[in-house]
Amino acid sequence: MPDFISIARYHQDLEQGHASCLATVQYYLEKITEKQHLNTFIEVYAEEAIARAKELDALQGAKGRLHGVVIGIKDVICHKGHSVTAASHILKGFTSVFSATAVARLLEEGAIIIGRLNCDEFAMGSTNENSAYGKVLNAADETRISGGSSGGSAVAVQAGLCMASLGSDTGGSVRQPADFCGIVGLKPTYGRISRYGLIAYASSFDQIGIFSSNISDAALLLEVMAGADDFDSTVSHQPVPAYSKELDTGKKYKIAYFPEALSHPGLDPEISKAVNDKLNDWKKQGHTVEKVHFDLLDYIVPAYYILTTAEAASNLSRYDGVKYGYRSGNDIADLDAFYKQNRSDGFGWEVKRRIMLGNFVLSSGYYDAYFTQAQKVRRILTNKLSLIFRDFDFLCLPTSPSVAFKIGEKMEDPVAMYIADIYTVIANLTGIPGISLPLFTHPGHQMPFGLQLMSSHFNELPLLSFCNNILENQALLNTQD
Numbered sequence: 001m002p003d004f005i006s007i008a009r010y011h012q013d014l015e016q017g018h019a020s021c022l023a024t025v026q027y028y029l030e031k032i033t034e035k036q037h038l039n040t041f042i043e044v045y046a047e048e049a050i051a052r053a054k055e056l057d058a059l060q061g062a063k064g065r066l067h068g069v070v071i072g073i074k075d076v077i078c079h080k081g082h083s084v085t086a087a088s089h090i091l092k093g094f095t096s097v098f099s100a101t102a103v104a105r106l107l108e109e110g111a112i113i114i115g116r117l118n119c120d121e122f123a124m125g126s127t128n129e130n131s132a133y134g135k136v137l138n139a140a141d142e143t144r145i146s147g148g149s150s151g152g153s154a155v156a157v158q159a160g161l162c163m164a165s166l167g168s169d170t171g172g173s174v175r176q177p178a179d180f181c182g183i184v185g186l187k188p189t190y191g192r193i194s195r196y197g198l199i200a201y202a203s204s205f206d207q208i209g210i211f212s213s214n215i216s217d218a219a220l221l222l223e224v225m226a227g228a229d230d231f232d233s234t235v236s237h238q239p240v241p242a243y244s245k246e247l248d249t250g251k252k253y254k255i256a257y258f259p260e261a262l263s264h265p266g267l268d269p270e271i272s273k274a275v276n277d278k279l280n281d282w283k284k285q286g287h288t289v290e291k292v293h294f295d296l297l298d299y300i301v302p303a304y305y306i307l308t309t310a311e312a313a314s315n316l317s318r319y320d321g322v323k324y325g326y327r328s329g330n331d332i333a334d335l336d337a338f339y340k341q342n343r344s345d346g347f348g349w350e351v352k353r354r355i356m357l358g359n360f361v362l363s364s365g366y367y368d369a370y371f372t373q374a375q376k377v378r379r380i381l382t383n384k385l386s387l388i389f390r391d392f393d394f395l396c397l398p399t400s401p402s403v404a405f406k407i408g409e410k411m412e413d414p415v416a417m418y419i420a421d422i423y424t425v426i427a428n429l430t431g432i433p434g435i436s437l438p439l440f441t442h443p444g445h446q447m448p449f450g451l452q453l454m455s456s457h458f459n460e461l462p463l464l465s466f467c468n469n470i471l472e473n474q475a476l477l478n479t480q481d
Contacts, residue, residue: 021053021068044115064110078197087131090346100197118152147177172424174209175436179399182448190431194229202311215468219243304425306374313358389456403447
């Protein structure tokens with residue numbers, strides 16, 4: 001099979017007889033075996049994927065929009081009859097009894113789910129070093145992290161182990177690993193894709209996201225998965241555009257940026273320069289680019305971690321070893337001790353740290369001082385962005401303050417790890433869509449990085465259109481070079 005370019009090109013090859021679903025699946029299974037040391041997949045559905053490919057090859061008549069498309073899913077997304085563990089010992093051996101709505105819709109359109117992908121435990125982490133199954137290596141430099149929490153999903157696309165993948169984004173867990181791995185990472189508007197079947201970390205932040213090698217594929221997957229769902233009371237009932245068919249590339253847009261973000265002392269100077277240069281390029285192309293001063297940058301990360309850890313403490317209280325999941329083998333008569341033993345043994349350190357932080361900010365005497373104040377920051381931030389998007393189409397920020405760092409480099413400093421989320425959590429606090437675009441290579445580290453664009457709620461179509469234009473221009477420049 002030739003190198004994958006896009007779903008549209010793949011479908012063209014299928015129609016012309018240059019490819020088959022079976023040969024494609026076999027190709028990816030070989031690649032997964034070849035790159036097994038990257039630790040991307042927790043489980044590969046080899047026999048099932050082969051059987052599914054044969055069924056699709058034999059299909060006559062109308063075919064789904066994702067006919068034969070090979071997709072991996074993060075190990076926090078349920079797939080009926082398959083294990084799902086959130087990369088945690090506490091769910092070891094658990095088999096899902098239903099499929100997430102997103103997965104069901106992919107399958108209805110002919111997709112092939114090839115396996116479940118490694119991630120930080122319960123999606124808590126920025127490096128994919130917090131998994132019960134071990135760390136995921138970055139295919140661009142195996143001494144560096146893949147990003148998190150959806151590191152396995154990012155590397156699976158980066159290394160060509162599947163055509164696209166699903167992750168989840170609570171504070172940047174799709175966009176940041178996409179940035180570190182040099183691929184496209186899309187977090188839709190909160191509620192654009194149903195969360196039914198997504199294991200909860202922080203319910204008012206979580207959103208299923210998409211990894212792909214191009215914009216048109218991300219648009220098609222969004223088009224398939226988005227829309228109303230009776231199983232999710234928070235999902236939007238707004239009509240779903242035909243994203244993949246309406247990618248207009250000719251319009252001129254208005255783009256805002258925060259000078260405080262681009263001059264932040266924690267931002268790598270090369271990343272700052274690259275983003276500034278790109279903003280100037282857009283001006284030359286006829287887009288309107290203006291700075292908007294933003295005085296809340298230092299409040300974003302604290303507010304995010306107060307709120308998400310509080311929600312996590314509540315959501316993860318269900319894992320006690322009584323009805324399902326890990327149960328300590330010790331014979332413990334006392335119920336409190338039984339719960340403590342199960343949770344102490346079953347959860348990893350990062351998850352336990354966030355549960356304790358969440359319980360602290362929700363505790364008597366601290367609730368108003370922390371949780372209530374963080375909610376106020378969230379409201380102020382939402383209002384401020386609403387005003388910005390009255391005048392602008394997009395907000396441009398770096399995705400991450402640095403390129404992928406060395407494995408183990410920040411594991412002893414969780415605060416430094418949390419602060420690295422400074423540019424991504426704004427989209428989750430406000431529920432707006434955000435996307436990371438692969439555009440640059442760091443001259444010092446020779447690692448990929450990109451930039452991030454955000455738009456107003458449910459404004460994914462112009463966002464995807466502009467991003468498609470950016471990447472098409474980038475490809476044209478690369479061809480000329």
